[in-house]
Every structure is written in C-alpha cells, then in structure tokens.
Amino acid sequence: SKMWDKYSPQGQHHRILIGERLFRSAEQRSSDPIWYNEGRIGRQFRPRHAMLTLHVWLLHKRLVADTHDPHTSLLIQEELFDILWNNTRARIRAEGVNELTVNKHLKDVQQVTFQQCTHLDHAFSDFETTDFEKRSEEIAAAIWMHILLKDEEALNDHIRRLTAYVEYQFTNILHQLPDKYFREGRIAWGSIPDFSEMADNEGNPLEEPTIHKDDWLPGKWASAITEAGETYYWNIETSKAQWERPT
Numbered sequence: 001s002k003m004w005d006k007y008s009p010q011g012q013h014h015r016i017l018i019g020e021r022l023f024r025s026a027e028q029r030s031s032d033p034i035w036y037n038e039g040r041i042g043r044q045f046r047p048r049h050a051m052l053t054l055h056v057w058l059l060h061k062r063l064v065a066d067t068h069d070p071h072t073s074l075l076i077q078e079e080l081f082d083i084l085w086n087n088t089r090a091r092i093r094a095e096g097v098n099e100l101t102v103n104k105h106l107k108d109v110q111q112v113t114f115q116q117c118t119h120l121d122h123a124f125s126d127f128e129t130t131d132f133e134k135r136s137e138e139i140a141a142a143i144w145m146h147i148l149l150k151d152e153e154a155l156n157d158h159i160r161r162l163t164a165y166v167e168y169q170f171t172n173i174l175h176q177l178p179d180k181y182f183r184e185g186r187i188a189w190g191s192i193p194d195f196s197e198m199a200d201n202e203g204n205p206l207e208e209p210t211i212h213k214d215d216w217l218p219g220k221w222a223s224a225i226t227e228a229g230e231t232y233y234w235n236i237e238t239s240k241a242q243w244e245r246p247t
Helices: 001-007 009-030 043-065 070-094 097-126 132-147 156-176 179-182
Strands: 220-227 231-235
Touching: 001 009, 001 070, 009 043, 009 070, 043 070, 043 097, 043 132, 043 156, 070 097, 070 220, 097 132, 132 231
Parallel strands: none
Antiparallel strands: 220 231
C-alpha cells in the first residue's frame, strides 16, 4: 500500500494536488499586501521569504503531527517543500541574479529557511506546555532574527503583535482546523493582525505607514511568476492569464 501511494500515478497526482493547494494557501497569506504596508515588514526578498517560510512551517507541523495517515502526510510534506524550493528558485531569478549563481543562492536561502524552522521548532517543542512566557520570548526572537532581520530599531509593540499571530496560528492550524478540510488542502487562516494605533518603544503613537497602492490588484486578479522569474497575472474566476498588469 505504501509503495502504491508513493509510485502510482494516482498517488503522485493526489500528493501533488494537495501539496500545491497547501503551498498556494501559504503563499497567498504570506504575500498579502497588509504585511508590507500597515504591517511594516520589509519589502525585500528576505523578509518576504521568511513570511512564506513561517506559513509553510505551520502546515509542515500539522502534517508531521498527523496520526490518521502519517505515511501519506510525509509524502505530502516532501511535495510541499519541493514546491517551495521551485518557487524560491523562480523568485531568485526574478531578483535578476546571474543564472549561473541561482543554485548557489538557492542553497543559501535553504540554509536560512531551515534555521528559521529549527528556531520555531525549538520555541514550541521546548516550551509548548511548560513555560508560556519563555515560549513567547523565543517566538519573538525568531521573528526579530528572520522576519525583521535583527533590526536594532524594531518596535516591541510590532513584535508582540506578530508573536501573538504566530501563537494563534499554531493553535489554529494544529488543533482547530478540521481534518477533513486539511486533507483537502483547504486552510482557514483567520484574520491578519490589526496593526493600527501602534506605538514606538517609548509609548508614543507612530506616524501612519507609507501605503504602496500598487501592491493591490483590481477585482479577482492575482499575480504569479514563471519558473524563469517573469511576473504574469491571472483572474481567479475566469482563469484568464496575461503579461500586462490589469487596470
């Protein structure tokens, strides 16, 4: 049965389908413009990849915790990370790097990705039920290191809100999302944190952030990139695809 699940066309098709659904769900949530506007997260490659890694890690934790069909979940997890690396390679190309250095850059990104996952694993495995305050501190440290890139001017209020989001999503994805929906690749992430009325480290209200209106696409349009790193746009209702940005 395990050989059939791994090598049969039906088994391969199933895990590719579910892996794609899970990854696209994580990608859609992590690329929401709110993170990089009101959420004040950096718009560079590293912070965006760290946000994607966070959401992929949450799905990975649900897969490895599955007791209903751990063998299939393991295969889907492998597929999920294969899709992540293919997507990462395309995003590296989109940065305009020399094609001969793409694989080197990919290895570098894989290294920091595994470091982030290990840091999050440590926070939840060592302090999941024993010391909630210490767990929050470790999550905050992971956010500061990997998402905020060790910014010495990072705001405590900002980190607290992001930490609360990670803790909520850990409970949501691992313990509250129904098995039926998860096995179909249907993820209910819930709300993005409220970043309004943030304060600096002295308690003073922050100025309104710069809003990049071009981050939002009209109607039911979404953006994607090809394996060559070229951006295109597609309509999620009509499946129409085009190179030109929709107006």
